[in-house]
Amino acid sequence: MKFSLRNSQPYRLMLFFTCLVLTVLMPSSYAQNAYPTKPIKIIVPFTPGGVTDLLARDIGQRLSTRLGQTVLAENKAGANGNIGAEIVAKSKADGHTLLLTAANIAISAASQKKLSYKLFDDLSPISLLAKGPYILVTPSRHVNHPSSSFQDLLQVAKSNPGKLSMASSGTGSAGHLSGELLQIAANLKFTHIPYKGQTEAMGDILGGQSSALFFATVAVVTPHLTDGRINILAVTTKTRSPLLAQTPTISELGFPGFDVSTWHGLFAPKNTPKDIVEKLNNEIVLFFNSLDIQKKYTAQGLQISTSRPEEFNEFLRTEVSQYEKVIKTANLTIE
Numbered sequence: 029m030k031f032s033l034r035n036s037q038p039y040r041l042m043l044f045f046t047c048l049v050l051t052v053l054m055p056s057s058y059a060q061n062a063y064p065t066k067p068i069k070i071i072v073p074f075t076p077g078g079v080t081d082l083l084a085r086d087i088g089q090r091l092s093t094r095l096g097q098t099v100l101a102e103n104k105a106g107a108n109g110n111i112g113a114e115i116v117a118k119s120k121a122d123g124h125t126l127l128l129t130a131a132n133i134a135i136s137a138a139s140q141k142k143l144s145y146k147l148f149d150d151l152s153p154i155s156l157l158a159k160g161p162y163i164l165v166t167p168s169r170h171v172n173h174p175s176s177s178f179q180d181l182l183q184v185a186k187s188n189p190g191k192l193s194m195a196s197s198g199t200g201s202a203g204h205l206s207g208e209l210l211q212i213a214a215n216l217k218f219t220h221i222p223y224k225g226q227t228e229a230m231g232d233i234l235g236g237q238s239s240a241l242f243f244a245t246v247a248v249v250t251p252h253l254t255d256g257r258i259n260i261l262a263v264t265t266k267t268r269s270p271l272l273a274q275t276p277t278i279s280e281l282g283f284p285g286f287d288v289s290t291w292h293g294l295f296a297p298k299n300t301p302k303d304i305v306e307k308l309n310n311e312i313v314l315f316f317n318s319l320d321i322q323k324k325y326t327a328q329g330l331q332i333s334t335s336r337p338e339e340f341n342e343f344l345r346t347e348v349s350q351y352e353k354v355i356k357t358a359n360l361t362i363e
Contacts, residue, residue, distance in 0.1 A: 063123055063304050067098040070126045070294075073112025075105045079247065079328055083157060083292055084128040090315045091308075101128075108132050108200070110143060113295075117145035121297040123304035127151065131202045131291050134344060138351035139200055139362035147348070153340035154294040154305055155312045158330040161263035162206050162243040162288060163272065167233045168259050178261040178281050181241060185216045194218035195229040195240035200362035203243035205351060206264050206288045208358045213283045233258060245290055246271055246329025264288040270326055288350075291333070293340060305337055 068091065070084045084101035091099040104112035109132040119125035137147040145151070166175045175181035185192050196204035199222045211218055221240060223229040226248045232238035234257045241261075246269060252258055262278045263269050266287040278286040294312060296305060315321065316332045325332060335343065355362065 063307065064095055064097045066124055067100065068095075068124050068126065070099065070101045070128050071112045071116050072101050072103045073105060073109035073127070073129050073132075074103065076103050079330065080128060080130050080292055082328075083325075086321070087128070087294070087312065087315065091311060094311055108136060108198075110136055110140075110145075113151070114143075114145045116295060116297055117150035119297050121152075121299040121301075123296055123300050123308065125297065126154070126308075127295040128157075129293065129295070131289070131347065134347035135200055135202060135205065135351050135362070138348045139355050139360070147344065148341075150298050151295045152298050152300050152305055153337050153344060154296055154308050155337065156333050156335040156340045156343055157292045157294060157312070157316070158325055159265070159289045159291040159333045160246055160328075160330040161265040161269050161272075161277075162203050162290060163246060163249045163263055163269075163275070164206075164210075164241060164243055164261045164278070165233060165249060165258045166241050166261060167236050167238060168257055175241070175261070176259045178276070178278070181261060182214060182216070185214075185218065189217040190219055192218050193221045193238060193240040195221050195223060195233065195238060195242040197226040197229055198222050198224070200360070202288060202290055203245075205354050206243040207241070208360065209286065209288060209350075209354050210278065210283075212354065212357050213286060243288075250329065269329065270331065271329055292330075293344075309337055 070088055072081050072084045074080050081101065081103065088099040088101050104115055109129050113127055113129060113133055116125055116127035133147060136143060164178070166181065168176070175184050194207045196207065198204065199220070203226070204220065204222065207218060207220070210216065218241070221238070226244055229242055230244060230248050233240060233242050234252060243264065249258070249260065250271065253260070260272065260275055262281055263272060263275055264278055264286065266277060266279050268275065268277055294308070296308070313334045316334050322332050
């Protein structure tokens with residue numbers, strides 16, 4: 029009878045333990061290179077149909093093709109975007125649950141210290157995606173509001189402190205805080221009137237029922253550029269909007285450094301492996317390098333602004349710091 033070492037029990041035990049040791053010592057990067065291993069969810073913390081939702085679905089389609097796994101956008105609206113952000117913050121840090129959100133998250137971090145998650149402690153920035161301005165508009169039909177230019181607005185406001193109303197899509201919105209920042213910078217006093225959303229605020233501006241000034245997004249303003257019912261005075265970003273190239277920035281008009289934007293960015297849960305964050309960042313940058321994609325979002329009033337994760341992190345800290353200063357100086361309470 030011929031003896032075979034391979035069939036012996038000691039050999040089989042040695043083989044088993046060798047495999048076990050190799051598995052334990054296997055570099056974590058090997059597992060990360062296999063990412064993704066299952067479908068990916070991109071949580072959108074707002075209702076369907078907006079620009080944030082559109083971005084998530086376009087990115088999802090791209091990643092599905094490139095990564096070989098289904099990538100779906102999932103809307104989890106509520107609490108000014110904080111419900112969806114909390115879901116991602118508490119998800120497993122393996123890159124299979126992502127968050128695509130907007131500037132609201134920086135405002136929440138600046139104003140709400142009792143949130144169930146912390147922006148910098150519980151989320152990992154992947155990339156800034158796109159930025160756009162708010163547009164300062166006034167009604168052209170209101171008899172008590174002759175402000176057809178930015179300088180007119182300043183003169184009327186200084187002569188009538190507290191008498192001009194400032195519409196917004198809600199207390200604590202970026203549009204509201206743009207107005208508060210202007211009041212601080214120019215030493216003005218407006219009366220804030222919060223609406224349930226931009227559509228409602230713009231409706232009163234267009235109808236001449238309101239004497240308000242209003243900081244609105246490009247998407248809300250562009251359908252009314254030529255109907256003569258609004259005056260377009262300025263944009264809030266430090267550079268002009270490609271869609272409104274003739275409209276000056278507030279910074280140009282005497283307030284250097286004035287810079288407020290509506291923006292969108294992609295996050296993962298904190299402690300997501302660096303290789304996975306890098307892989308997603310690379311795919312995002314490649315996707316938005318497409319001229320067709322850039323044209324698509326330029327038409328939405330946005331400028332593609334992809335970034336490295338560390339650059340996005342610094343951008344976020346600057347945003348939170350600015351909003352903290354505005355909220356403190358204006359003595360605002362935002363819930």
